[in-house]
Amino acid sequence: MTAAAPRSVTPFGVPAGTKSPYETRLGANDRALLEALPIAAAIVGLNRQGVLKLVDRNPKFDEAMATTGDAAIVAGNFTGCTHLQIARLMTDFLADFGSPSELDFTDGEGLSARHFRIKLAPLGRSEKYGPHCLVSLVDRTIEVQTERNLRAEMLRDSLTGLPNRLAFTESIEHMLETKNEASRHAVLVVDLRRFSRINESMGGLAGDELLITFARRLMSVLRAGDVLARTGGNEFGVLVRIGRGVGDALSAADRIQDVMNAPFKLSEMEIRVECAVGVARMEKGQDPEELFRSAQFAVKQAKLAGKPQVYKPDEAVAARRRFSIETELRRALEKDQLKLFYQPLINLKSGEVSGFEALARWTHEDRGEISPTEFIPVAEESGLILQLGRWAMDKASHTLADWDAQVGARLPVYVGVNLSAIQVARDNIADMVGESLRSSGIGGDRLTVELTESSIVQDPARAIRVFEALKALDATVAMDDFGTGYSSLAYLQRLPIDVLKIDRSFVSGMMKDSDSVAIVRAVLSLADALGMSTTAEGIESVELATTLAALGCSSGQGFYFAKPLEASAALDYWKSRRKH
Known part of the structure; x- marks a missing residue:
């Protein structure tokens, strides 16, 4: 006698091919399982008139819907719910189990906002009662807040508290994508010269103190809306608005150099520092990283010239050619x-x-x-x-x-x-x-x-x-x-x-x-x-x-x-x- 093949089961343990318990009433075992789920869950159906029907839910679902302001769903009124995209998701899914089955949504604003994920799982169809699905509601508020905090840390320089290189690049990218703003901004790169000598002679703590003080002085000369970031060990990036053209950027560079003329007091010693400033004007359609590298190239030119320099594409082309020649010469x-x-x-x-x-x-x-x-x-x-x-x-x-x-x-x-x-x-x-x-x-x-x-x-x-x-x-x-x-x-x-x-x-x-x-x-x-x-x-x-x-x-x-x-x-x- 041949052994019977194992039969698959539905999410509620009902053997596939048997009559769905939802054609008459929710089975006692399934009811117990619904209530035992550790997350908010419910069973929703779609009648022949295409109206959503809340078949049953566990207490956690009632609590979650109440906190999101969607108590109307608990009362069976899907058209009156606050988040209509939830109702649309369920309707589309019950009409076609192959349609999207997840939705992230936020309730509230600011620090008090809560974040949820709706997940749907098919439970089958019946001619009398239509399709049904299991709805689970996951509270992701702690997860989202943790991700947000980690991202904030990832975008922040731990020493100065300023945005870091990644955050600065994102600020440039945002400005490039904002209509009519690209041509009104420029990127400045400020290089603290001879920092390594100060670090070596006075120690790492004095070097850190110098960087913090240097950053504060930079902030003191910037205008509202300008963005300052620490983009490298002794390098800072500034995103400035230039309403009157590149001359505004050079004026900002001059202000930066002027404020650095006063000596810095470190460990009871007064030292003077120099900085080199490179400027690259922002143009629509530019790559953020390429724009930043252009300003860095201008810094190198500023070190040679002894004054702030604006990026010139011809000089960059020549520099790339020199680098190419170096590579080819080595091979030759x-x-x-x-x-x-x-x-x-x-x-x-x-x-x-x-x-x-x-x-x-x-x-x-x-x-x-x-x-x-x-x-x-x-x-x-x-x-x-x-x-x-x-x-x-x-x-x-x-x-x-x-x-x-x-x-x-x-x-x-x-x-x-x-x-x-x-x-x-x-x-x-x-x-x-x-x-x-x-x-x-x-x-x-x-x-x-x-x-x-x-x-x-x-x-x-x-x-x-x-x-x-x-x-x-x-x-x-x-x-x-x-x-x-x-x-x-x-x-x-x-x-x-x-x-x-x-x-x-x-x-x-x-x-x-x-x-x-x-x-x-x-x-x-x-x-x-x-x-x-x-x-x-x-x-x-x-x-x-x-x-x-x-x-x-x-x-x-x-x-x-x-x-x-x-x-x-x-x-x-x-x-x-x-x-x-």
Whole structure:
């Protein structure tokens, strides 16, 4: 004999397929279960005329409906209830059990408001009494209040009590979505400068005290309706109204800076602080995060300018390009995609090639040729200049050794390699140059290391040590772009400099500017007095070459002689100018 399959049951324990107890009356067991439910519950039906009928309910339901002001439901008057959406929900559900079965609603306002959730569950249909459903009412007031409190904590800065970054972004988003308000507001980002130094020297408690006092001063200069938030460790955001355009935002920035001029008293000490303010004007359709980042970008510009700055899209585009170039340059160095070109240096008396200056060139597979004036500053800013400088020194040394091998003799030329001021400050120059000389097998006397004046001025003591270490390797030391920096005669006397390179800005103007001629004469006389040789940059005509030679300049380089050449072409150029 086959066992009977288990039969499903309704929510009240009635086996499926049996006659519904609601066709006559509510069963005693079901009644007991309804009363035993720990939440407010009732059974509601829909008669043939489409009118809601309250079949039965437990005492908790009566209490809940009374507190919500919907005692009319208890009396069976659904059309007279306060929350008509409840009646609509029940009517729609009883007509179609597939329709929405839940509804959240609030009774009252403010702190005294109560929050409920109505849930419906089908109990079946009958031809005589129509469809029925179980209605449960859940009081969510404590849950909602807890969520609200947690959200308030999530949107508040615990130290200053101000809104935090998330809350500030939501304020921006709200203003952007409010009709006609977007263009009337601007975002200011205020950065407390050198905060880390104060924190480190005076301790974390003093740092917290400074932030709290700083925030209070910010609040004192804001107008009604402005929004202040702490958006970072030492960063604050301000949402201001600008009825007369961006000038109002700059006025607010000036007020902020003015109020910060007074010293702060911390731990019985008076300190002065500085702040940088960046401004970004709000426009309809902007992304809140992008707007905030624009103001942060303006802060960086303000730090450089020393005064509040308004965000300029063109500068941001340039900054993004620099960042992109940094990423691509890092990859190019890893894949050895850069090349060294060599510009000939001509002995102005003999006309022969005395050496070559090694110059980095980069042809990107998508962007095409990227100028050194663009990627070298990016390399210096990012620190990639150390890797780039070591690569150039090693490549130039080995290229000179390769030329010797191709000719079968030691070429009477040297190669010049530029060093950045960042390299001089951060790298071990002597070890780096020494390793390149050893690995290539060339002598230091065939290497000229070119440094700018800024590398000397930044740290004269370190520069002296670097110069002396290079001289110990028999390398020649040249000061590049002489006359454009801050060199003094004292440096020229103290440092073992062999060559002064006269900047192209003086050389190119010689034929039409008497002042340029006078400057070049002075540099040549100075070099002669100090026992140094000279190299003129930017020679682009025979007249310049002839004049410089007549004035006693040792060598020169420029497009008149040759542009920078690839290694093989540079060797051919040396051969073509060699006098037998």
